[in-house]
Amino acid sequence: MSRLLLRGGRLLDPASGRDETGDLLVEDGVIVAVDRKINTRGAEVLDCEGKWICPGFVDLHTHLREPGQEYKEDIASGGRSAVAGGFTSVACMANTQPVNDDPAMTDYILDRARQDSPARVYPVAAATKGLAGEVMTEMSALVDAGAVAFSDDGKTIMDSGVMRRVLEYSKLVGRPVMTHAEDRTLVADGVVNEGPVSTRLGLPGNPAVAETVHVSRDIMLAELTGAHLHVAHVSTAGAVAEIRAARERGVHVTAEVSPHHLTLTDESTSGYDTNTKMAPPLRSAEDVRACRVGLADGTLDAIATDHAPHAVHEKEVEFTAAPPGIIGFETAYAVVMAVVREDDLPPLELVRRLSTEPARILGINAGTLAVGAPADITLVDPTRRWTYDPTKGYSKSRNSPWAGCELEGRVEVTIVGGRLVFHTDRGVLAP
Amino acid sequence: MIATDLIGIEDLECADIELILETAERMQELGERAVKKVPTLRGRTIVNLFFEASTRTRTSFEIAGKRLSADVINFSTSGSSLSKHESILDTARTLDAMQPDLVVVRHHVAGVPKRIADELDSPVINAGDGWHEHPTQALLDMLTVKQEKGRVDGLTVAIVGDISHSRVARSNIYGFLKMGAEVRVAGPPTMLPPGIETLGVKAFTSMREALDGADVVMALRIQLERLSGSLFPSVREYSDTFGLSRATLRYAKDDAIVMHPGPVNRGVELSHDLADHRPSVILDQVRNGVALRMACLYLLAGRERAIDPAVRS
Numbered sequence: 001m002s003r004l005l006l007r008g009g010r011l012l013d014p015a016s017g018r019d020e021t022g023d024l025l026v027e028d029g030v031i032v033a034v035d036r037k038i039n040t041r042g043a044e045v046l047d048c049e050g051k052w053i054c055p056g057f058v059d060l061h062t063h064l065r066e067p068g069q070e071y072k073e074d075i076a077s078g079g080r081s082a083v084a085g086g087f088t089s090v091a092c093m094a095n096t097q098p099v100n101d102d103p104a105m106t107d108y109i110l111d112r113a114r115q116d117s118p119a120r121v122y123p124v125a126a127a128t129k130g131l132a133g134e135v136m137t138e139m140s141a142l143v144d145a146g147a148v149a150f151s152d153d154g155k156t157i158m159d160s161g162v163m164r165r166v167l168e169y170s171k172l173v174g175r176p177v178m179t180h181a182e183d184r185t186l187v188a189d190g191v192v193n194e195g196p197v198s199t200r201l202g203l204p205g206n207p208a209v210a211e212t213v214h215v216s217r218d219i220m221l222a223e224l225t226g227a228h229l230h231v232a233h234v235s236t237a238g239a240v241a242e243i244r245a246a247r248e249r250g251v252h253v254t255a256e257v258s259p260h261h262l263t264l265t266d267e268s269t270s271g272y273d274t275n276t277k278m279a280p281p282l283r284s285a286e287d288v289r290a291c292r293v294g295l296a297d298g299t300l301d302a303i304a305t306d307h308a309p310h311a312v313h314e315k316e317v318e319f320t321a322a323p324p325g326i327i328g329f330e331t332a333y334a335v336v337m338a339v340v341r342e343d344d345l346p347p348l349e350l351v352r353r354l355s356t357e358p359a360r361i362l363g364i365n366a367g368t369l370a371v372g373a374p375a376d377i378t379l380v381d382p383t384r385r386w387t388y389d390p391t392k393g394y395s396k397s398r399n400s401p402w403a404g405c406e407l408e409g410r411v412e413v414t415i416v417g418g419r420l421v422f423h424t425d426r427g428v429l430a431p
Numbered sequence: 432m433i434a435t436d437l438i439g440i441e442d443l444e445c446a447d448i449e450l451i452l453e454t455a456e457r458m459q460e461l462g463e464r465a466v467k468k469v470p471t472l473r474g475r476t477i478v479n480l481f482f483e484a485s486t487r488t489r490t491s492f493e494i495a496g497k498r499l500s501a502d503v504i505n506f507s508t509s510g511s512s513l514s515k516h517e518s519i520l521d522t523a524r525t526l527d528a529m530q531p532d533l534v535v536v537r538h539h540v541a542g543v544p545k546r547i548a549d550e551l552d553s554p555v556i557n558a559g560d561g562w563h564e565h566p567t568q569a570l571l572d573m574l575t576v577k578q579e580k581g582r583v584d585g586l587t588v589a590i591v592g593d594i595s596h597s598r599v600a601r602s603n604i605y606g607f608l609k610m611g612a613e614v615r616v617a618g619p620p621t622m623l624p625p626g627i628e629t630l631g632v633k634a635f636t637s638m639r640e641a642l643d644g645a646d647v648v649m650a651l652r653i654q655l656e657r658l659s660g661s662l663f664p665s666v667r668e669y670s671d672t673f674g675l676s677r678a679t680l681r682y683a684k685d686d687a688i689v690m691h692p693g694p695v696n697r698g699v700e701l702s703h704d705l706a707d708h709r710p711s712v713i714l715d716q717v718r719n720g721v722a723l724r725m726a727c728l729y730l731l732a733g734r735e736r737a738i739d740p741a742v743r744s
Contacts, residue, residue, distance in 0.1 A: 316518035
């Protein structure tokens with residue numbers, strides 16, 4: 001019997017509303033006691049003074065690139081990077097090569113994850129075959145194989161009729177359909193937020209309404225069908241307002257926002273650094289503000305990294321030619337701590353959006369420090385300063401806009417199923 | 432000179448612009464001589480790195496370099512780094528290893544000259560990048576205006592055409608504003624980029640309003656391929672509404688001059704008559720281009736390298 005006592009940390013458990021200093025005892029991979037003071041003998045003790053004890057973070061939007069693009073990332077390196085960032089569970093998108101649109105592929109990913117990944121991996125299957133936006137996938141068989149949600153992600157389903165049927169059919173399995181909501185005809189060639197910055201830089205603009213228009217359409221279709229729509233990486237004030245209004249009239253819509261859309265604006269693109277190229281693009285300061293308000297009032301349920309590894313040589317090209325996206329696991333917590341400090345977002349609410357809510361959206365058994373729950377735990381130091389160097393990280397890729405930046409707040413320890421898988425001084429320990 | 436590269440007019444100080452224009456005026460005299468060559472840059476290597484087809488600008492830089500006795504090497508390549516499987520920065524590093532004294536870069540995508548300049552030890556001159564900037568064009572335009580009008584400060588400059596996709600427009604907006612002129616832009620609403628007013632210009636969709644009282648009218652080349660992007664319905668309609676002719680020029684001041692960065696789509700943005708005769712100064716612009724580029728090469732490559740060769744080895 002293995003026993004681990006986390007002693008004297010700030011227990012932050014959004015599921016129960018607990019926010020107090022205390023101890024937590026893990027036995028054989030399960031949380032067996034949470035209290036102000038736990039007296040026990042024979043347990044390994046982890047001193048947590050000054051630290052936050054959180055339910056393990058859950059990232060519902062990541063790209064692990066395996067199979068097919070292992071030079072960018074694989075399930076092993078992605079899983080190691082995840083736990084180094086405090087993520088104990090990650091959902092991986094279907095745009096692998098071949099696409100995860102088949103139960104055998106879902107099965108393969110889960111098999112690789114069991115062998116190679118210290119983080120739990122939950123496949124998001126394609127909503128349509130080959131991400132082509134035409135024929136829906138075998139949702140029932142995919143869920144049986146272990147898929148937790150459906151999405152064509154970056155290959156936005158433009159055909160409204162297909163999207164309607166996908167949403168409708170998803171009710172059979174009761175799993176969310178995640179939408180990368182950008183109207184491709186409005187995005188056109190756009191690579192940066194359309195506005196004064198795109199005009200100054202001379203780069204094709206992607207207008208904010210490309211997102212708002214598409215979010216509106218998908219909300220209407222969710223309203224029509226009664227299905228669970230999940231809006232990925234919200235970036236605009238318009239989309240936040242649409243989602244808020246839809247929620248108020250009872251539409252089953254949830255949403256996520258990325259650390260970069262909460263903290264960076266299109267001004268970051270001024271040096272043409274392709275590590276500031278994302279889809280959707282970094283937006284205006286007003287959009288960032290609206291996303292923060294949406295995060296605080298719960299319109300945006302979850303924080304998700306959209307961890308998108310790309311090789312150095314792929315990013316060292318013309319801005320228009322570079323693939324969009326950045327890696328995000330290892331910086332996510334520190335980056336979003338800026339929102340806590342600057343906007344007085346209570347720590348408990350931050351942890352809710354990093355753990356409890358994404359777990360609820362995915363329908364997985366995570367996101368809580370309740371007695372009897374699996375011991376997926378993340379220990380963070382909210383004030384520790386450090387300088388991020390992606391070359392020393394666990395991802396195979398380095399495409400981060402925060403390279404060389406000093407950040408405040410650091411993941412200290414990550415525990416998955418009672419096993420210590422990451423310690424800040426010792427690195428990733430398993431598998 | 433304060434700047435070490437010439438990437439955009441946006442980054443220049445007024446003093447830099449004035450220094451370049453004054454130096455160019457001194458270089459002009461050289462073009463009038465029978466022997467148009469001075470030894471100023473003898474032994475220096477200038478690389479014209481052109482990722483986008485260009486005859487006029489490349490030739491202008493080449494003549495400028497040769498008149499200063501530099502060894503000028505033309506490196507032309509088209510297509511993106513994706514099609515060649517070589518990253519832009521790899522190309523830059525390869526070039527850097529050959530130790531050029533100055534690199535002139537043109538690329539069809541905004542930002543590439545800046546990324547290359549960040550990577551290279553040698554000075555970089557942007558010879559036009561996408562829709563971003565074309566600084567030597569704006570400088571030669573300012574030189575031409577200064578010579579025609581005796582000043583730039585206090586003038587009204589109207590730029591007409593596809594502002595969205597024009598690096599010439601952007602560089603001229605920054606340049607003329609910095610030198611104290613009023614700048615207006617005009618074109619169909621689909622060709623006026625969002626937030627253009629934040630650069631400090633007034634935007635118009637009426638030629639009459641845009642040209643009212645203007646001292647300088649600059650017509651931009653219309654890319655006929657924009658038709659397929661649905662930015663304008665037909666060449667005829669464009670020509671009727673935004674083409675510059677003797678008739679529309681009446682809205683401007685009586686002594687207004689007409690400019691065009693070339694090559695001209697005759698009968699589209701500029702009437703045949705205006706393209707060839709006063710008050711258009713198009714060939715003066717071309718002539719000034721050589722002197723202006725000589726000035727830039729001299730100011731950036733003529734001084735000693737910032738890094739000691741001993742340290743580099």
